[in-house]
Amino acid sequence: MMFILKELLKLVHPFLPFVTEELWHQLPLSNEKSIMITSFPKFHSKWVNSKAKKEVQMMIDLVSQIRNIRGENNVSPSKFISVTIVLKEKKNGSLLNSYSESIKSLAKLSQMRWQTESLDPKNVIRAALKFGELFIPMTELFDVEEEKKRLQKELAKVEEDMTHLDSRLSTPAFVERAPKDVVQKEKDRFQELKSKKEKLAESLKKMSSL
Amino acid sequence: MTKIMTAHISLDKPYQPKEIEEKWYQFWMEEGYFKANPSSKKRPFVIMMPPPNITGALHLGHALTAFIQDVLIRWKRMQGFNTLWLPGSDHAGIATQNVVEKELLKENTSRHALGREKFLERVWKWRENYGRIILTQQKRFGASCDWSREHFTMDEQLSRAVREVFVSLYKEKLIYRGNYLINWCPRCESALSDLEVNHIEKSGKLWHLKYPLEDGSGFMIVATTRPETMLGDTAVAVHPKDKRYQSLVGKTILLPLVQRKIPVVSDKAVDPQFGTGAVKITPGHDFNDFELGRRNSLPMISVLDEKGRMNENAGAVYQGLDRFKARKKILEDLTAQALLEKEEDYTVTLGHCDRCEAIVEPMLSTQWFVKAKPLAKPAMDVVRKKKVKIIPEGWAKTYFNWMENIKDWCISRQIWWGHWFSSALWPFSTLGWPQKTKDLKTFYPSTVMETGFDILFFWVARMMMMGIYFMKKPPFASIYLHAMVRDAQGQKMSKSKGNVIDPLDTIEKYGADALRFTMIALATQGRDIKLAEERVAGYRNFINKIWNATRFARMNLESNFNFKEVSSSKNLSTKTNF
Numbered sequence: 001m002m003f004i005l006k007e008l009l010k011l012v013h014p015f016l017p018f019v020t021e022e023l024w025h026q027l028p029l030s031n032e033k034s035i036m037i038t039s040f041p042k043f044h045s046k047w048v049n050s051k052a053k054k055e056v057q058m059m060i061d062l063v064s065q066i067r068n069i070r071g072e073n074n075v076s077p078s079k080f081i082s083v084t085i086v087l088k089e090k091k092n093g094s095l096l097n098s099y100s101e102s103i104k105s106l107a108k109l110s111q112m113r114w115q116t117e118s119l120d121p122k123n124v125i126r127a128a129l130k131f132g133e134l135f136i137p138m139t140e141l142f143d144v145e146e147e148k149k150r151l152q153k154e155l156a157k158v159e160e161d162m163t164h165l166d167s168r169l170s171t172p173a174f175v176e177r178a179p180k181d182v183v184q185k186e187k188d189r190f191q192e193l194k195s196k197k198e199k200l201a202e203s204l205k206k207m208s209s210l
Numbered sequence: 211m212t213k214i215m216t217a218h219i220s221l222d223k224p225y226q227p228k229e230i231e232e233k234w235y236q237f238w239m240e241e242g243y244f245k246a247n248p249s250s251k252k253r254p255f256v257i258m259m260p261p262p263n264i265t266g267a268l269h270l271g272h273a274l275t276a277f278i279q280d281v282l283i284r285w286k287r288m289q290g291f292n293t294l295w296l297p298g299s300d301h302a303g304i305a306t307q308n309v310v311e312k313e314l315l316k317e318n319t320s321r322h323a324l325g326r327e328k329f330l331e332r333v334w335k336w337r338e339n340y341g342r343i344i345l346t347q348q349k350r351f352g353a354s355c356d357w358s359r360e361h362f363t364m365d366e367q368l369s370r371a372v373r374e375v376f377v378s379l380y381k382e383k384l385i386y387r388g389n390y391l392i393n394w395c396p397r398c399e400s401a402l403s404d405l406e407v408n409h410i411e412k413s414g415k416l417w418h419l420k421y422p423l424e425d426g427s428g429f430m431i432v433a434t435t436r437p438e439t440m441l442g443d444t445a446v447a448v449h450p451k452d453k454r455y456q457s458l459v460g461k462t463i464l465l466p467l468v469q470r471k472i473p474v475v476s477d478k479a480v481d482p483q484f485g486t487g488a489v490k491i492t493p494g495h496d497f498n499d500f501e502l503g504r505r506n507s508l509p510m511i512s513v514l515d516e517k518g519r520m521n522e523n524a525g526a527v528y529q530g531l532d533r534f535k536a537r538k539k540i541l542e543d544l545t546a547q548a549l550l551e552k553e554e555d556y557t558v559t560l561g562h563c564d565r566c567e568a569i570v571e572p573m574l575s576t577q578w579f580v581k582a583k584p585l586a587k588p589a590m591d592v593v594r595k596k597k598v599k600i601i602p603e604g605w606a607k608t609y610f611n612w613m614e615n616i617k618d619w620c621i622s623r624q625i626w627w628g629h630w631f632s633s634a635l636w637p638f639s640t641l642g643w644p645q646k647t648k649d650l651k652t653f654y655p656s657t658v659m660e661t662g663f664d665i666l667f668f669w670v671a672r673m674m675m676m677g678i679y680f681m682k683k684p685p686f687a688s689i690y691l692h693a694m695v696r697d698a699q700g701q702k703m704s705k706s707k708g709n710v711i712d713p714l715d716t717i718e719k720y721g722a723d724a725l726r727f728t729m730i731a732l733a734t735q736g737r738d739i740k741l742a743e744e745r746v747a748g749y750r751n752f753i754n755k756i757w758n759a760t761r762f763a764r765m766n767l768e769s770n771f772n773f774k775e776v777s778s779s780k781n782l783s784t785k786t787n788f
């Protein structure tokens with residue numbers, strides 16, 4: 001993503017020389033002293049290298065998958081994690097190696113391993129990639145004891161809400177007098193809470209087995 | 211992903227162009243990034259900046275020119291070309307003299323009162339002042355031109371080139387002195403080229419004068435919008451097929467007031483439908499009459515002096531009178547003699563001086579001329595053979611049309627300061643010609659001549675003629691003509707209309723990048739560039755978005771991200787390709 005931004009700044013530099021120069025210096029982009037003396041992106045058809053484009057696209061996919069998982073699990077931005085990638089083809093391994101430094105910086109990785117042998121571990125978060133599969137151990141994403149506590153707390157809250165709602169829905173006066181759509185809404189909410197409770201219980205069960 | 215980012219975003223202040231622009235321009239200059247290298251092995255990409263006149267500060271039209279050229283130069287520089295963008299300014303002789311004279315007028319003095327030496331001091335002071343203002347403006351525009359090669363059309367090197375050109379054209383008999391009817395501004399006291407005369411329609415009068423036949427058999431009635439010129443009449447002309455006058459051709463008229471004998475002649479150029487079908491002929495003060503006079507071998511009499519007063523040929527009664535006072539007196543005198551048949555309202559087209567707006571008089575004068583035809587032919591050939599491309603293509607037709615009908619080019623100027631030719635020599639004189647310099651070898655011809663379409667003939671065509679003649683190669687590979695800047699309603703910007711948008715004010719308010727982007731975006735949309743301030747504000751917001759997006763991305767990067775590793779590894783080429 002950063003090189004796209006970098007190429008974009010170069011692309012618009014002739015039109016917007018001042019702001020692009022300033023941003024160039026604000027970003028840790030390259031050794032070049034000025035955007036003015038960098039080389040202009042080559043978009044001539046013979047330069048559009050489909051192989052390069054594909055490679056870069058692969059790396060972007062990988063980084064965004066990792067970032068998504070981090071995001072969904074509330075992983076702190078300062079925390080470095082380790083990941084494993086199972087590749088469909090071995091030749092992509094060297095590709096990963098050549099990009100490893102930028103991937104590690106962009107996705108905040110302490111380690112990036114790859115292998116071609118299949119893997120079916122427990123207690124991991126997995127994500128499909130075009131060229132393989134991504135595995136992140138749950139222990140990398142959160143502190144198990146902390147997470148258990150958090151889940152239990154959340155579960156207790158959901159259960160409490162359900163009890164309240166249940167007693168309300170069992171009151172004949174409410175069901176009869178309240179407008180029909182209000183009653184329906186409360187019923188829906190009850191169903192939502194129910195499925196949430198199931199999910200939380202499932203997660204908690206997984207967590208306890210770690 | 212979003213969660214990671216938002217956790218770290220703290221909203222910074224928006225983009226502050228003012229703080230940044232000066233800093234970076236200074237930095238670029240110090241690093242010498244604008245400088246061209248005549249010894250470089252890279253392919254050259256050269257633009258000669260159309261030198262702005264030093265008559266005043268730069269307006270939006272100049273800004274547009276600078277923006278387009280800077281985009282091209284920066285782009286080509288990043289593509290690895292050896293770029294030269296050569297800046298400078300034009301002394302604009304008569305025009306600058308006039309603005310200085312206007313200043314003197316405010317101080318209740320004049321050029322003549324000051325005398326030549328003092329006046330020239332004032333002109334040079336003006337040049338210094340406006341030269342500096344223009345330079346500052348160009349820098350604020352972000353123009354990445356090679357200031358070490360800056361030139362002024364009156365500097366020593368360029369004046370030397372002018373002398374060289376004059377002598378060499380004279381030796382080749384392409385310059386001659388001749389008696390010619392020229393446009394003369396009695397206020398500037400100078401000959402004007404056709405292009406320096408604005409033809410403006412005004413309401414005036416048409417007077418019908420009675421010219422008595424010498425034999426007393428009657429009168430011929432002629433119509434004129436300029437009765438004072440009658441003192442210089444040398445014939446009355448009718449159409450050869452006009453039955454009304456066939457019997458009169460060959461007879462003699464006794465010209466009223468001066469009692470000079472003039473013939474009645476016939477010529478096909480006379481329009482029998484105009485007035486009475488008989489016209490007075492003043493070869494000394496009218497372009498059509500001059501040609502007719504030549505065809506019929508008529509004498510040519512000049513009745514005006516250089517200040518527009520009647521001269522000795524007008525007769526003792528009128529000599530010394532200003533042309534408009536003389537007109538009044540002549541009409542009175544003709545009325546007294548019952549020789550004024552009638553007076554009617556009439557729309558006249560009058561030539562006005564482009565510099566001072568005075569009414570121009572066609573005058574006989576000995577002037578220096580360049581023979582244009584032999585120079586124009588090769589300048590047309592190179593465009594026909596596509597050695598020089600004109601963009602947009604439509605202008606090529608206009609170019610041929612003008613070149614085919616080109617008249618000899620009057621190059622003398624009755625001025626105290628300045629010379630002609632200099633701007634026509636710009637593509638090679640600035641590179642050191644007539645010396646055979648390394649710059650000349652590397653940077654001639656230029657790659658593209660980029661300018662407003664309004665000076666295609668004034669300047670571009672003349673550079674073509676001179677470049678081909680002296681350098682044996684056209685001065686540029688292509689000519690790119692851009693549109694004119696107008697206000698949001700499509701009207702020309704002018705001080706009197708109060709619709710002028712000042713480029714520096716706008717830059718102060720929105721930043722140079724916003725103005726650059728707005729004008730470049732508009733320049734791609736046809737002939738007129740209709741600029742409204744809101745547009746600049748809109749693009750300023752757009753720049754703010756780029757600013758925020760990039761800073762947003764930066765925050766997401768964290769502090770230890772370092773691109774060095776990437777740039778030093780082998781995969782750099784793959785990424786650059788992408």
Ligand SMILES: [Zn+2]
Nearest residue numbers: 395398563566
């Ligand atoms: Zn004038």
